Amino acid sequence: MKADIGVIGLAVMGQNLILNINDKGFTVAVYNRTITKVDRFLNKEAKGRETIRGTYDIQQFCSMLKRPRKIMLMIKAGKAIDDFVEQLLPFLTPGDVIIDGGNSFFGDTIRRTYYLRDKGINFVGTGISGGEEGARHGPSIMPGGEYEAWPLIKDIFQSICAHTPQGQPCCNWVGSDGAGHYVKMVHNGIEYGDMQLISEAYSLMNGLLKLSHSQMADIFDKWNSTELQSYLIEITARIMQHKDNDGKVLLEKILDKAGQKGTGKWTSVNSLDINVPVTLITEAVYARILSSLKAERVKAAGFFETSEFDFTGDVDSFISDIKDALLASKIISYAQGFMLLKAAAKTYSWKLDFGDIALMWREGCIIRSSFLGKINDAFQNNPALESLLFDPYFSTIIKSAQQSWRKVVSTAFNAGISVPAFASALTFFDSYRSAKLPSNLIQAQRDYFGAHTYERTDAPEGQFFHTNWTGTGGDTSAGSYQV
Numbered sequence: 292m293k294a295d296i297g298v299i300g301l302a303v304m305g306q307n308l309i310l311n312i313n314d315k316g317f318t319v320a321v322y323n324r325t326i327t328k329v330d331r332f333l334n335k336e337a338k339g340r341e342t343i344r345g346t347y348d349i350q351q352f353c354s355m356l357k358r359p360r361k362i363m364l365m366i367k368a369g370k371a372i373d374d375f376v377e378q379l380l381p382f383l384t385p386g387d388v389i390i391d392g393g394n395s396f397f398g399d400t401i402r403r404t405y406y407l408r409d410k411g412i413n414f415v416g417t418g419i420s421g422g423e424e425g426a427r428h429g430p431s432i433m434p435g436g437e438y439e440a441w442p443l444i445k446d447i448f449q450s451i452c453a454h455t456p457q458g459q460p461c462c463n464w465v466g467s468d469g470a471g472h473y474v475k476m477v478h479n480g481i482e483y484g485d486m487q488l489i490s491e492a493y494s495l496m497n498g499l500l501k502l503s504h505s506q507m508a509d510i511f512d513k514w515n516s517t518e519l520q521s522y523l524i525e526i527t528a529r530i531m532q533h534k535d536n537d538g539k540v541l542l543e544k545i546l547d548k549a550g551q552k553g554t555g556k557w558t559s560v561n562s563l564d565i566n567v568p569v570t571l572i573t574e575a576v577y578a579r580i581l582s583s584l585k586a587e588r589v590k591a592a593g594f595f596e597t598s599e600f601d602f603t604g605d606v607d608s609f610i611s612d613i614k615d616a617l618l619a620s621k622i623i624s625y626a627q628g629f630m631l632l633k634a635a636a637k638t639y640s641w642k643l644d645f646g647d648i649a650l651m652w653r654e655g656c657i658i659r660s661s662f663l664g665k666i667n668d669a670f671q672n673n674p675a676l677e678s679l680l681f682d683p684y685f686s687t688i689i690k691s692a693q694q695s696w697r698k699v700v701s702t703a704f705n706a707g708i709s710v711p712a713f714a715s716a717l718t719f720f721d722s723y724r725s726a727k728l729p730s731n732l733i734q735a736q737r738d739y740f741g742a743h744t745y746e747r748t749d750a751p752e753g754q755f756f757h758t759n760w761t762g763t764g765g766d767t768s769a770g771s772y773q774v
């Protein structure tokens with residue numbers, strides 16, 4: 292019997308996804324560039340599973356698949372995808388589907404979709420989130436690309452993905468060409484933001500309030516049964532308690548230099564490209580970069596030593612302030628993320644369903660949380676919602692958390708504890724809710740030194756003026772570049 296789907300790539304994500312697909316009753320053909328891995332997998336993880344079939348060259352692999360063929364690449368993003376596409380092409384027929392399940396850059400996915408469309412092949416770029424566990428037992432899946440492929444893969448994807456508590460699949464068609472990988476990129480950016488915010492909460496509880504790890508574990512545990520419920524809070528509670536072989540908390544032995552593979556950076560770069568103020572994610576990316584300057588930081592710590600700040604307030608009430616600051620900042624981060632998705636839909640002509648995206652992230656992925664259920668509700672109630680900040684549920688939380696949030700940021704500033712994400716969220720909030728900003732002065736300065744022109748409050752928008760500020764400048768204005 293021919294296979295329902297073929298998977299190329301037997302690294303841990305590929306292996307786990309194959310086992311998951313097979314558990315759901317589908318026959319899978321598998322192939323790996325290093326052939327020895329095929330037999331190793333068949334004799335170990337896939338032992339006894341007759342409906343997982345090993346293949347040893349690309350031609351044999353393609354001939355084992357039901358038509359139209361469905362081929363999933365679970366390999367490293369980048370050139371390897373293009374290489375495998377070229378190797379597959381001679382053995383494919385029009386109507387076949389190639390799926391890229393890696394963390395590919397959405398621009399590459401757009402390019403590949405059009406390249407393969409010319410050859411009659413349906414290309415799908417899909418985000419898959421949830422790490423190894425997710426791949427094995429139910430990830431969040433975000434497919435985009437050639438829509439014709441969707442009815443062919445829908446059944447498989449929606450049976451292997453995670454499901455919401457109400458039973459809805461955390462996988463739906465996202466949109467054309469690079470939309471699936473774009474949404475996964477934003478997911479990762481938000482993941483960076485969430486992780487930075489949680490780390491700042493830890494820094495305040497540990498550095499300022501001097502709480503022990505077991506106390507912090509209890510707090511994160513408690514928070515996990517509130518509006519903050521999420522996978523990242525849950526694992527943070529567990530990390531706080533994890534002991535090294537010598538019985539000491541492992542966390543404090545881990546070097547404070549955060550790594551990254553680039554998807555958070557892509558989100559920030561793209562936000563600059565399409566003019567969306569995604570400040571929190573960008574701050575989180577910079578925080579990781581700054582953390583990596585360990586040697587310089589150690590030097591600067593000696594250079595700018597400050598006296599210890601004694602916290603004199605009520606500890607329990609400050610813990611509750613931190614919780615409010617975390618929640619309010621998280622709302623800002625997601626509001627920015629959805630602003631980005633909205634602008635991307637316009638820029639790249641994608642029909643994105645924001646409620647659906649929240650639902651896809653509700654379970655299975657790294658940012659999974661009950662909070663995403665509320666975001667889904669917000670877009671269900673108003674699909675044209677301008678910003679999450681205008682949704683009654685979120686605006687009510689922000690309003691009631693505001694004082695605590697300000698207290699946390701100002702206390703951290705006074706104590707000299709770095710809280711870039713909490714502070715950037717609050718700064719964004721204060722700018723966003725300002726009917727008047729000092730940008731009139733920037734316009735005046737631009738016009739003063741470079742005749743860049745300005746608009747006036749007492750004239751219709753779009754009408755530009757230039758002033759001869761010094762009396763010696765000319766009346767000619769420079770061309771204006773509007774973002």
Ligand code: 6PG
Nearest residue numbers: 420421422479551552553554657
């Ligand atoms: C996921 C994750 C995953 C990501 C890692 C590492 O959704 O399962 O987002 O795709 O690659 O979390 O990311 P960094 O190394 O950039 O932190």
